Amino acid sequence: MLNYIIKRAVLTVVVLFIVSFITFSLIHILPGDPAAAMLGDQATMEEIEALRHELWLDRPFFVQYGHWLSNALQGDFGKSIMYRVPVSEIIAERLPVTLYLSFLSLILSTFIGIGAGIICAIRRGSLIDQIVSVVANAGVAVPIFWLGLLGIYVFGFTLEWLPLQGWTSPFDDFLKSSKQALMPVICLSVTGSSIITRQTRSSLLEVIRQDYIRTAWAKGMGEPRVVFKHALKNALIPVVTLVGLQLRVLVGGAVLTETVFNIPGMGRLLVDGALAKDFLIVQAGVLLIAVMVSLANLITDISHGWLDPRIRYD
Amino acid sequence: MKKLTIILIFLLMFSFVISGCGDKSSQTSEPAPSQTSEPAPVDQSPKPGGTLKLFVSSVSNIGFPSTMGAMSDGWVSSVALETLFRFDLQGNVVPLLAKDWKADYEAKTITIMLNKGKGIKFHDGTDFNAEAVKWNLDTYRSSQKPELKKVTSVDVVDDYTVRLNLSSFDNSIITYLTGNAGRMISPTAFENNGQEWVEQNPVGTGPFQFVSWTKDVNVKFKRFDEYWGGKPYLDGVEWVFYKDQLVAQMDILAGNLDAMAVPDPENMKEIETTGKFNTVFTNDTLQPVLMPDTKNTNSPFAKLEVRQALSYAIDQETLAESIGMGYFRPQNQLAQPGTWGYNPNVAGYPYNPEKAKELLASAGYPNGFDTTLTYFAYNKTVTDSVTALQQMLKQVGINAVQNPVTRANYIELGNKGWDGLLRVHLPSSPDPLVTLANFSAGQQYVSMYVPDEFVQKFDKAVNEVTFEGKQKAVQELMSVVDKYAIWSFLPEERTITAKSKRVQDDWYGEMPNRYINPMVWLSE
Amino acid sequence: MVPILEVKNLRTQYKTESGLVKAVDGVSYYINEQEIVGVVGESGCGKSVTQLSVMRLINSPGEIVGGEILFEGQNLLQFKANGPEMRRIRGAKISMVFQEPMTSLNPVLTIGQQLIEILEVHLGMSRKNARQRVIEMLDLVGIPGASSRIDDYPHNFSGGMRQRVMIAMALLCNPKLIIADEPTTALDVTTQAQLFELMKSMVERFKSSLVIVTHNLGIVARYAHRIYIMYAGRIVEEGSCKEIFRNPRHPYTIGLLKSVPRLDDQEGKRLVPIEGMPPDLIQMPSTCAFLPRCSYSIEQCRVEPWPELRKVEGTKHYVRCYLKTEAWEQCRSHSATT
Numbered sequence A: 001m002l003n004y005i006i007k008r009a010v011l012t013v014v015v016l017f018i019v020s021f022i023t024f025s026l027i028h029i030l031p032g033d034p035a036a037a038m039l040g041d042q043a044t045m046e047e048i049e050a051l052r053h054e055l056w057l058d059r060p061f062f063v064q065y066g067h068w069l070s071n072a073l074q075g076d077f078g079k080s081i082m083y084r085v086p087v088s089e090i091i092a093e094r095l096p097v098t099l100y101l102s103f104l105s106l107i108l109s110t111f112i113g114i115g116a117g118i119i120c121a122i123r124r125g126s127l128i129d130q131i132v133s134v135v136a137n138a139g140v141a142v143p144i145f146w147l148g149l150l151g152i153y154v155f156g157f158t159l160e161w162l163p164l165q166g167w168t169s170p171f172d173d174f175l176k177s178s179k180q181a182l183m184p185v186i187c188l189s190v191t192g193s194s195i196i197t198r199q200t201r202s203s204l205l206e207v208i209r210q211d212y213i214r215t216a217w218a219k220g221m222g223e224p225r226v227v228f229k230h231a232l233k234n235a236l237i238p239v240v241t242l243v244g245l246q247l248r249v250l251v252g253g254a255v256l257t258e259t260v261f262n263i264p265g266m267g268r269l270l271v272d273g274a275l276a277k278d279f280l281i282v283q284a285g286v287l288l289i290a291v292m293v294s295l296a297n298l299i300t301d302i303s304h305g306w307l308d309p310r311i312r313y314d
Numbered sequence B: 001m002k003k004l005t006i007i008l009i010f011l012l013m014f015s016f017v018i019s020g021c022g023d024k025s026s027q028t029s030e031p032a033p034s035q036t037s038e039p040a041p042v043d044q045s046p047k048p049g050g051t052l053k054l055f056v057s058s059v060s061n062i063g064f065p066s067t068m069g070a071m072s073d074g075w076v077s078s079v080a081l082e083t084l085f086r087f088d089l090q091g092n093v094v095p096l097l098a099k100d101w102k103a104d105y106e107a108k109t110i111t112i113m114l115n116k117g118k119g120i121k122f123h124d125g126t127d128f129n130a131e132a133v134k135w136n137l138d139t140y141r142s143s144q145k146p147e148l149k150k151v152t153s154v155d156v157v158d159d160y161t162v163r164l165n166l167s168s169f170d171n172s173i174i175t176y177l178t179g180n181a182g183r184m185i186s187p188t189a190f191e192n193n194g195q196e197w198v199e200q201n202p203v204g205t206g207p208f209q210f211v212s213w214t215k216d217v218n219v220k221f222k223r224f225d226e227y228w229g230g231k232p233y234l235d236g237v238e239w240v241f242y243k244d245q246l247v248a249q250m251d252i253l254a255g256n257l258d259a260m261a262v263p264d265p266e267n268m269k270e271i272e273t274t275g276k277f278n279t280v281f282t283n284d285t286l287q288p289v290l291m292p293d294t295k296n297t298n299s300p301f302a303k304l305e306v307r308q309a310l311s312y313a314i315d316q317e318t319l320a321e322s323i324g325m326g327y328f329r330p331q332n333q334l335a336q337p338g339t340w341g342y343n344p345n346v347a348g349y350p351y352n353p354e355k356a357k358e359l360l361a362s363a364g365y366p367n368g369f370d371t372t373l374t375y376f377a378y379n380k381t382v383t384d385s386v387t388a389l390q391q392m393l394k395q396v397g398i399n400a401v402q403n404p405v406t407r408a409n410y411i412e413l414g415n416k417g418w419d420g421l422l423r424v425h426l427p428s429s430p431d432p433l434v435t436l437a438n439f440s441a442g443q444q445y446v447s448m449y450v451p452d453e454f455v456q457k458f459d460k461a462v463n464e465v466t467f468e469g470k471q472k473a474v475q476e477l478m479s480v481v482d483k484y485a486i487w488s489f490l491p492e493e494r495t496i497t498a499k500s501k502r503v504q505d506d507w508y509g510e511m512p513n514r515y516i517n518p519m520v521w522l523s524e
Numbered sequence C: 001m002v003p004i005l006e007v008k009n010l011r012t013q014y015k016t017e018s019g020l021v022k023a024v025d026g027v028s029y030y031i032n033e034q035e036i037v038g039v040v041g042e043s044g045c046g047k048s049v050t051q052l053s054v055m056r057l058i059n060s061p062g063e064i065v066g067g068e069i070l071f072e073g074q075n076l077l078q079f080k081a082n083g084p085e086m087r088r089i090r091g092a093k094i095s096m097v098f099q100e101p102m103t104s105l106n107p108v109l110t111i112g113q114q115l116i117e118i119l120e121v122h123l124g125m126s127r128k129n130a131r132q133r134v135i136e137m138l139d140l141v142g143i144p145g146a147s148s149r150i151d152d153y154p155h156n157f158s159g160g161m162r163q164r165v166m167i168a169m170a171l172l173c174n175p176k177l178i179i180a181d182e183p184t185t186a187l188d189v190t191t192q193a194q195l196f197e198l199m200k201s202m203v204e205r206f207k208s209s210l211v212i213v214t215h216n217l218g219i220v221a222r223y224a225h226r227i228y229i230m231y232a233g234r235i236v237e238e239g240s241c242k243e244i245f246r247n248p249r250h251p252y253t254i255g256l257l258k259s260v261p262r263l264d265d266q267e268g269k270r271l272v273p274i275e276g277m278p279p280d281l282i283q284m285p286s287t288c289a290f291l292p293r294c295s296y297s298i299e300q301c302r303v304e305p306w307p308e309l310r311k312v313e314g315t316k317h318y319v320r321c322y323l324k325t326e327a328w329e330q331c332r333s334h335s336a337t338t
């Protein structure tokens, strides 16, 4: 196991290196000059050139990349062009917000998804199964921003049950924070819950047809035990992969939800950074996401090992 | 049913916002004069208390003028950082922190007198005096910013008088002092904390004192009780960040926001129908023009007739009505009607496709020609108007291929050159000389040929010492642009601000530079 | 003697897209206490469905549409399929050893987890005691190192060992009846023999009855007291093991005998599979279902419906065929010469 983790870590480092290089190249290939973008519509050439020099933009591509890399290796990700404060500082502010919301929605969608999936599978063909299946199919397809706006309009604007938008840290004002987080978390969870519901349902139905489930019935076990002890663990193996994949989906979802709900998180930061060609932000953000995705993959693999004893890591 | 319609409209627009997801910071551009819809007079005396909440899309530096970028940096900081001068509604320069000024053409100096005896203090308790002004102007001069390039040195004459020595006379200097160049911060704060800190922590003399800036959430200011103009009524001012216009719009409709600039006329119509808001316009505005690549001698636009034909082919009335929904105005010169620089004798090129075709034929393009129309869509309105424009040009035989670019790319093209037509949105000032300064010097919009007569008239205008002289010269300059059809005008995109009716005496969204009256108050 | 299990006229059907499959169509049989009974037939003839019906493990689209299943005097068909009464019987009084040792054990649970729960649920034993009991039982069925192997997963065992685990599982609650549905089909001949010996000794030791379901008549010869031959969802012949082997009376049984190796076979004798295909259970003729494959059919077979199971005069032998004694004498001798 330890060997396996070390192997993965080494691989991750290689991936990070490649990711950082590709991101760097992409940003530089895209048209437009970050210095110009930052200085506004009326900036003069001198102003722009001075900033370009300060940002090393006037040097050859590989020199720029090398400069960035050597600083990054020492933990210095530079000063954001957009915000004029160290990138690490901004990310330290933004990351917890996105992690908090993503974590809540990951938990929510996992619980809802697995729960609904189980109910559908054991009550297959019933009214509730049909309703949930329709909702889940719609949930996979529904655009998050649409849902967010609808939510804002209905619950915030018309009914006035929830705040329209905004973000408060749960440590500052838990109640307000929770009220504000509710709709974003639900929006973020919709796709995930739907996908997980469908996957849980189909894989549980598949598992229920297996011989060893018949064996469990033949042993005189009751339905709860058959479903939860014998069927679920098997059925969850593909679901765990999906939950792991959700992290990547959440990154995409964060961009939209954070825009719609006006939340200062990583998703918005990355989009703003990309639009402003704030490559220092984008570089650091993308690397961070790559690290998190690798971590999620590792956790997924370890959970697989735990769920399925046939898998061995060496 | 009605609500459903609203939702649908919202969603539709939102999808456009998403698809065109560009940088929105420039869409909320300039102010310009407004004689329309003054706030309804309230028969109440000012009431203290309350926090004014204002929309903003992004800022990056709200405390250090020399490195401020987007306009919104200046707007947000302005409640804390005052300028030496400011504009009034007609676009005239009037004193703010300064008391008066005197120009000497021969000696090439401008002398600025400060408010003596008012005991103006910065928020950190230090004195605002001639030394502080000198420090601020010198700091600004030593940056990359162009406004004070002609200032060679600043002398402290006495505690309340400074003298600017110029390399060559330029009356725009005073105009510049209404903007970031004249924005005063506490030198002590800078000395003690350094530039990085100051960029995040504005320390000025304004009616409101900086409290906090949570990135992409809000910037909060509280009342500065020792404000030299008298104790302000409000408890504070809060700028709230929104990435999405529609969300901000729902917030203002819900009463969570007091004022916001609404870039999309359709949205403004929607807000107006509620009857809960005042609609106001500023006197500095976005002036979109089509700049041709006249420097390229092979370009059809190198010929005057072609440029004139281009202008005749544009139906500004229709664009202003259909796309601007009546909020936009046709224009034929940079100066706004109602401001001092406006030349009533400029005829412009009223829509006349027949004449356009004739001119094209006589220029040797009886069958028209192909060209490119490059533009940066800072909002959906731009995309719509470019499409309409493309049709109009096609009518007279000019086949323009749309070439949408990003904001960064657009700026780069302006600085490095382009082919065909570039749709430029001039963020104009009430003083046209300020708007024209950069490219008359050939620093911006490099593909466009600037006639000698324009440069001469421009130089003459900036050298005028008296207001009357400057006014006359600027009006002449307006005729020169018209005569050479240097560029073609598109309808002026007035910045529309929706404002809650509870906001009183604020001037916000009406005064240039989004200046807010320190004595603003809330009626409920 | 009162039989421990008596199935009367059992009918189980599957509703499929192509039609109604009459998988079990009027099957009656009984099992006496401590009796070992073989149920033999080609695959697809309804053996498993019959046994699953007894266990009430028929899932949709299948349905038990008629008959009685009397076990300890109660008709099991009166209970809900997964109701508490059936759950108390399954695994405790009637237990099953399934055909596929590879797939019948849960791959993600240890052997212990799968066996201990039986004792906990049925006998209310504590986990600790149950574990001890499971280890003893694994030991008894011949799993070496049972006390450590109890924590292994199924994939750590060979096919034969897994089937031993299944047997241990079936025996845990000392059931009245064990149903072994083709328990050795997937295994090699030596292992098959070992397992049958094991099962025989175990049922003797625990005084259980045993139903051995198989498609291979040869296998049951040594163990079964009585044999039922099934064809097309019905029982076509019943008799003691000896009778069936000495005097098979149904051409199908004779065919089955020809297709299995017998202990007294001469070297090099060729096995003859029965010609033709089993019938389509959806469109059953009213005549004998074996008719199309039968080389001894007489006119009566073609015109009259399939006869009921009838006792052969003077024997305890039942058969479902019109052929007279002379005829089957002839057909058996015919088989001997080929």
Ligand SMILES: Nc1ncnc2c1ncn2[C@@H]1O[C@H](COP(=O)(O)OP(=O)(O)O)[C@@H](O)[C@H]1O
Pocket: C014, C016, C021, C023, C041, C042, C043, C044, C045, C046, C047, C048, C049, C050, C061, C062, C281
């Ligand atoms: N789940 C099912 N769905 C449809 N038909 C089935 C199902 N299970 C069994 N059958 C039908 O029942 C018949 C008997 O099957 P089975 O009892 O398994 O045969 P075997 O004698 O080989 O054990 C098969 O031919 C098949 O057509």
Ligand SMILES: [Mg+2]
Pocket: C047, C048, C049, C099, C181, C182
């Ligand atoms: Mg079978």
